[in-house]
Amino acid sequence: MKIKKLIISAILVALPLQAGFSQTLAPREVPAKVIAVPDTVSPQIQKQIAMPLTPTWNVIPDTAEGWREQVRAGAIATEKTIPALLELLKVKVEPTIINGVKAFVITPAVIAPQNKDRLLVHVHGGCFVSGPGLAGTVEAIYMAGLEHFKVISVDYRMPPDYPYPAALDDAMAVWKATTATHDPKKMGIFGSSAGGNLTLAMVLRAKQDKLPLPAAIAPGTPMSDLTGAGDSFQTNAMIDNVLVAYGASCDKRAALYTNGHDLKDPMLSPVYGDFKGFPPTILTTGTRDLLLSNTVRVHRKLRNAGVLATLQVFEGQSHAQFYRDINAPETKEAFDEIAMFFNQYLKR
């Protein structure tokens, strides 16, 4: 049974990809290998690395209701972990409506003095389909609790009911409303995976609509290219235990979001956008991340556009594993770096 599964996977990753790869230059044959858990990370991250592949990584419901059920099951599982997290980090989460959009206000017991007038806007991950409601606030709770910022997390509308541009419209509605009452020079935007995509798209959209830009942004392992381009879709296939491989569940969810739109539209695949004038940006990824390439490509594009952009890459981590275990020293390290970056570029 194990062998059968491996053979199926081998066929899957050997399929010619639709876009982003040369059809003429010689490909490379990479033999099967058994990779051990490295000793070069903390025991907590070792545990993340040793975990089996996400059970639903390639479970694709064939109806909208099937997706809703899968999303609901995931959300319930995540929500169960939140009360303990809130208690540990001494953080309060309150639902609200901002400019007609559902959101959460996330407040730590102690706001750091330098963050008194600062506000972060968070856009959650989940491949544009998962993480509704409270389940989407985990990363924002980490930021509020570990780094003592006040955070607004946008509970944007999602497929299968609301494809693009609903999520981005919702995030922009919150951005518009919050920048009307707060100084955008004291504000940052962050989020990972689909939230990293939306963080970048929000800045592109703010530029386009001549809205104020944030003072800094922190896209974590952004789904910056929904066309399938990005070399680590191949190199880290079956190595990343979170997303596992291109064309599986996460990309099927993203397809519900893009819903027939041009995938090269920078509002959908921000790596194709014009990054000139972007605020200082800190990007986070891991060496096993399926989106390693789509993180470093954004970094290079930002640098080539003259943007102050910095990159942190964590040893052995798969997609977005830097906010999976609150007790991992690497988690604190990643958030500390982002907070120091915000502290450097957000006005007090």
Added chain:
Amino acid sequence: MKIKKLIISAILVALPLQAGFSQTLAPREVPAKVIAVPDTVSPQIQKQIAMPLTPTWNVIPDTAEGWREQVRAGAIATEKTIPALLELLKVKVEPTIINGVKAFVITPAVIAPQNKDRLLVHVHGGCFVSGPGLAGTVEAIYMAGLEHFKVISVDYRMPPDYPYPAALDDAMAVWKATTATHDPKKMGIFGSSAGGNLTLAMVLRAKQDKLPLPAAIAPGTPMSDLTGAGDSFQTNAMIDNVLVAYGASCDKRAALYTNGHDLKDPMLSPVYGDFKGFPPTILTTGTRDLLLSNTVRVHRKLRNAGVLATLQVFEGQSHAQFYRDINAPETKEAFDEIAMFFNQYLKR
């Protein structure tokens, strides 16, 4: 024949590694895959990615004379490319002796005004055994020609004749002599692979011996850990077409250098060193680099020691491919970033 070669490789990469990996936590089985050349890089880098594995990646001579012959053949091939490179970049290379150590003075036709009083010291790569004489100057010629710095490249002694600490002693002799006549605040050290190891070891040694430190350093894809630890030794095995896999030629050459010394000695594996007080550091690697982990581990360790350290990771590149093609836009990009970094932290 092709299939036979692949099977041999599969056995090689499946062998349990000596150090740096958990023997108890569940490993992951990664199926065989065929990886295409990505479209997300320049045509020049595509050509690098499409190249077959380095022909000598696992050719291990069994005598010192065998090594000398292999090194000589490689050096002759590299030297042949140098006259055209010098002409294209308008750079002059002159052999010299500094404090008893062979070196080259590398001077561009035009030194940039801001670099008039600055001096860079270069330590070449080649797994501590390859790149003697002129063949070791390529990276230094790129830096001088593309970025208009004067560079001293150390032609340090190497195994099989001279194991550790000969190379480091030679580099330090040059460092001592040049900092006696130049202001170290106007000096930087750079080098890749074994040269990245030596760049880091030089700073550790300068700290230990209370010598002046450089104003900034640029270790490219450093061989920072000679114990075999580093997750990308597994994840990028048979994906990196330059070094290809751990335990092959490059590591066998490094073993001639370490020659029975404790591999965890920071002078041999600088990732285990104390990075407190290090000068600003810029690190360069690629997503397919076998030393991706050992580059990002140094970055994290530097950051955790409070050092200003920045990381650039190039899409699709294997080990040190950022100085393989002078015409690749990514080459210029990598050297421009390093030069901007030096410009920021070296006094004029």
